[in-house]
Every structure is written in structure tokens, then in C-alpha cells.
Amino acid sequence: MIHADDRIPRADVGSTLLEAIAVIDRGALGICCLVDDIGRLQGVLTDGDTRRALIAGHPLTAPAIDHATASPHTVVAGTPRAHVLDLMHAWRVSAIPEVDAAGLVHGVHALSDVIGPPDLPNVAVIMAGGKGTRLGDLTRHVPKPLMTVAGRPIIDWIILGLVGDGIRKIHVSVNHLADQIIDHVGDGRRLGAEVGYLREDPETPLGTGGSLALLRDRPTEPMLVMNGDLMVDFDAQQLLRFHTQSQSRITVGVRQYSHTVPFGVVEHDAEHRIQQLVEKPDLTVSINTGVYCIDPDLIALVPPDTMSHMPDLVQRCLDDGQRVSAWELSSDWIDVGTPADLARAKGAG
Missing domain, CATH: 3.10.580.10 (CBS-domain)
Structure with a gap:
């Protein structure tokens, strides 16, 4: 056509x-x-x-x-x-x-x-229950995933990105102003997805990982977990493929972050003898993007009815000697956590 x-x-x-x-x-x-x-x-x-x-x-x-x-x-x-x-x-x-x-x-x-992306058996969980306190009054009456960027709420961009890669079954974890998110996304059909909800007790927030314990039908294939306040464009199929090929229990999406130390750095040994002075060095590290791929049986390690975060699950696997891998996102990424981040995402910065 x-x-x-x-x-x-x-x-x-x-x-x-x-x-x-x-x-x-x-x-x-x-x-x-x-x-x-x-x-x-x-x-x-x-x-x-x-x-x-x-x-x-x-x-x-x-x-x-x-x-x-x-x-x-x-x-x-x-x-x-x-x-x-x-x-x-x-x-x-x-x-x-x-x-x-x-x-x-x-x-x-x-x-x-004529043809769409092939449906994948994998499911995704979007963590959208946070209060977004760093955004102040902006999220007092509107949950952060419904903040609008480029004409659409952030959560729409996330779901559309997943659907575009063949992820059709999506769970959204909700708590703060949950009804607004549920009313907006609905069953997900208008976005090409099948959306269900993991509804937390407002009196017991579960963090960025705890709501995984609310999944009734446990997936059998590796699953994606991501924060609900991200403006990011990544290839879900590549992430799933990397996770399987690397035989990892958890794969963490990372990206490079560089920071210029605004001072001269003094390097010295334990006896305080200076080896080197470095003026305003650039430091580059890998940071956690809030995008994960996990083996579904790890859900059993998430404590029920208790606040826990995805980094806690990662650390538990590391402590047990299980393989955890880093997968680098090649695209730009914004964690919409502050008014400045939201302005940058909106193109106003």
C-alpha cells in the first residue's frame, strides 16, 4: 500500500x-x-x-x-x-x-x-509507581510517566519503543496517582500492546524492583524491566540476544558518562608521598540506565510486600557468584528526574 x-x-x-x-x-x-x-x-x-x-x-x-x-x-x-x-x-x-x-x-x-515486527514471547515491566519528588510541584498532581515530551507522555514513548521491537505484553507497576496512568494507557491496544498493571499498596511502596513479586503469571523467557521515566531509544531485540548469548542472569543497560573534576587531583601513596598532580582530569564511568534484562526465575528472590530495588537484585546475584553483564546503549538517554532533565527532554534546554 x-x-x-x-x-x-x-x-x-x-x-x-x-x-x-x-x-x-x-x-x-x-x-x-x-x-x-x-x-x-x-x-x-x-x-x-x-x-x-x-x-x-x-x-x-x-x-x-x-x-x-x-x-x-x-x-x-x-x-x-x-x-x-x-x-x-x-x-x-x-x-x-x-x-x-x-x-x-x-x-x-x-x-x-504489510508486515509488522514479529511478536516476541518476552514480556516487559515498566516501573511507573514513583512519586517523582525531585520534580517538585510538577508531579504533585500528575505522575512523572505522564509528563509530556514531544507531544506524548513519556510512558507512551516507552511502550511504543517496546512494541516497535516486538514486545507486545507489558506490565506497568503503578502506585502514585495510579488511576491517571491506568486511565491514560488503558489496555494498551491503541499503542499496539497488551498492558496489565501491578498495583502497589499506597502505604507500602515497593521501589524499582519490589513490584516484580506481584506478577501472578511468571514469564518463562528473559524479561525486560525498565524505569518509567526514561527517554531512551534502544534495540530490545539486541539486548535480549546479548543476554541469552552471554548466559547472564541479569544484564544491565549502561552508557558512558564523563565528568570533568573542577580541581587539580593529587595522587599519593599510603605514606602520603605524591606521585602525580593531574589538573582537572576527565573521569569516564559506566552508569546504570535503569534498563534491565533478567531471567524470570530471579523473581523468586524478590521479597514480597517489601521495598526493594533492581540494584538490590543485581547485588544479590553478584554475591551468589552468578553472571551479571553490562550492555552498552548506543543511543542518547535521559533519566527525567529533575526539572532540568525534563526541560532538556522537552527540547527547552
Whole structure:
């Protein structure tokens, strides 16, 4: 099927990110064709491009073309559908514009109209029960996962990312202002998922790991667990594959974080003899992103009705001598924990 005429997701080449995002949202194909005043293709902006731009701190008023692919994959008008599908698989794209010899856009082919990502047997748990106290008054009446970024609540972006990788069955752990999250997400069908809820007792918050003990139907395949306040774009299938191949009990998603020490660092031995002075060194470490893959039988180690966190489960495995691995996220990542983080995610920073 080709989306043509007024169904082509396109915008003027001078559009802002916000205007292009609105086109992407309306078109539901994940792309916006940026065209000049006579309709010639100048670039393609994807939903992934917009997420990366916003995570990097660019404002919604930034020119969309600055973040688009200037020489995108295209097919010529009249290309057989079977050939288009082959090219989509080869290029690993889900939508592709059709143009004529003059570069005018005639339509957009969408892979999702014919085939979707294969359903995986794995399930995911999104931890969305926290109060978000670091966001102050912003989360007094609205739970943090419902904070809006690029026109959608954070939890929508998380679910859509999982669904896009074939994860259809999702559990959401809720506590603070739980009814708002449940009312918004519902059964998940509008997002392409099957969503159920792990409802904590408001008087007994369970932390970032404790609600796993509320799962009634224990999964049989490795499962994903992630915090509900993340703006992150990662490949769930790659994470699951790495977890299985490394024979890990838990795989922790990590990313590199660099910090410049604002002082001169003095290195000395136990007898206080100085070996080296280093002026304002850069330190690089791997940080926990709040994305995990775990073997489902580990749920039995989570104490019921007790606050516990995912790092506690990781440490328990380490203490038992079980394999725990790190998997590096290649994409940008924001833990939306403070007003500054939320502003950066919204593109206002």
C-alpha cells in the first residue's frame, strides 16, 4: 500500500521540529517528508531523529531540516511493491518515499501496512509507581510517566519503543496517582500492546524492583524491566540476544558518562608521598540506565510486600557468584528526574 496525495506525511522544508512532529504523529508512519515549495524532496525526518534531537537538548523551534537525512533512501514512481519491500528489508527502514525523476514526492510506502515486527514471547515491566519528588510541584498532581515530551507522555514513548521491537505484553507497576496512568494507557491496544498493571499498596511502596513479586503469571523467557521515566531509544531485540548469548542472569543497560573534576587531583601513596598532580582530569564511568534484562526465575528472590530495588537484585546475584553483564546503549538517554532533565527532554534546554 502506498500513502499518496493528502495522506503523504510532508511539511515545508522550513518547518520547525514541532511542526514536523505533528506531521509524523498525524501520518502514523514514523516519518515526515520535508519538501520545497514545488514539492521536491529535500530531506526525511523520522521519529527517531526527533527523539535524538530532543534528547540532545535542541528546542522544538529548531529547524527540522537540520536533523533530517538530506539524502534519504527513495524509490522511483512505479517500482513494484515486492521490490520496495525487498529494499526496505535491505535498508532496514519502515517507510520510504516514492519520487519521480524531478524529485517530486508521489507517495510513501509503509512496511507496517504489510508486515509488522514479529511478536516476541518476552514480556516487559515498566516501573511507573514513583512519586517523582525531585520534580517538585510538577508531579504533585500528575505522575512523572505522564509528563509530556514531544507531544506524548513519556510512558507512551516507552511502550511504543517496546512494541516497535516486538514486545507486545507489558506490565506497568503503578502506585502514585495510579488511576491517571491506568486511565491514560488503558489496555494498551491503541499503542499496539497488551498492558496489565501491578498495583502497589499506597502505604507500602515497593521501589524499582519490589513490584516484580506481584506478577501472578511468571514469564518463562528473559524479561525486560525498565524505569518509567526514561527517554531512551534502544534495540530490545539486541539486548535480549546479548543476554541469552552471554548466559547472564541479569544484564544491565549502561552508557558512558564523563565528568570533568573542577580541581587539580593529587595522587599519593599510603605514606602520603605524591606521585602525580593531574589538573582537572576527565573521569569516564559506566552508569546504570535503569534498563534491565533478567531471567524470570530471579523473581523468586524478590521479597514480597517489601521495598526493594533492581540494584538490590543485581547485588544479590553478584554475591551468589552468578553472571551479571553490562550492555552498552548506543543511543542518547535521559533519566527525567529533575526539572532540568525534563526541560532538556522537552527540547527547552
